[in-house]
Amino acid sequence: ERKAAESAPRVPAESRAPAPARSPVADTLAWKSATETRSLAGVATNYAAQVLSSDFPLAQRVGIEALLGRYRGAGWLAGFVAGEYQIPLTATNREIGVNLETLAASAGVEVGHLRGWPGEAENFSWRSLFGRLGAGVDFDYVSPQPGTQAVAASLAPAHWSSSVVIRAALGGAFTLGPWFTTDVRLFADLHPTGVHYDVNVGGAVQPAFSPWRLRPGLALGLAFR
Secondary structure, three states, X not given: OHHHHHHOOOOOHHHOOOOOOOOHHHHHHHHHHOOOXXXXXXXXXXXXXXXOOOOOOOEEEEEEEEEXXXXXXXXXXXXXXXXXXXXXXXXXXXXXXXXXXXXXXXXXXXXXXXXXXXXXXXXXXXXXXXXXXXXXXXXXXXXXXXXXXXXXXXXXXXXXXXXXXXXXXXXXXXXOOOOEEEEEEEEEEEOOOOOOEEEEEOOXXXXXXXOOOEEEEEEEEEEEO
């Protein structure tokens, strides 16, 4: 038996059967499941429409922001800073009117989830879902205006006021190529301190305009990430 085994022909290594080929799908899934970290940086410009209250017309804002963080796999965590300018708007009733112009500054954190790897998608498609939480300050330039009735009013001087704002947002991004996206966000601003603008009629002070403490809005943005 030993002699038979020793005399049996040896099969060269190069002629042995190759190992079973791995499935390309399995390779892709394994690659996408691996944790990958990379830096994230971006800038964006935004246009937002916001409801202040039933007393005011729709507020319109334009803004710019910067984002810095890291991707980890299909998700990311980043910090952001943003600035906004509210186009002047005017509310008027019979007794008095008010013109509001706002400069806003804020900062916070953003978390999100990619539906594809960065640079992978090149056609218009849903790219990611993200949420934000931040805080900042609104600087309002308040300019009292005459009311609609013919009786003359004594107007207070125009002045600046400030208020702390907490903002939460939920949005999604759609690709405009490998790096640009268009963002759609639903957001709400919470003002911990209530604000109202008063009028004095015959010695009785009463609110003329009362913006809501919770102010919803919709924002559209063009982002480079």
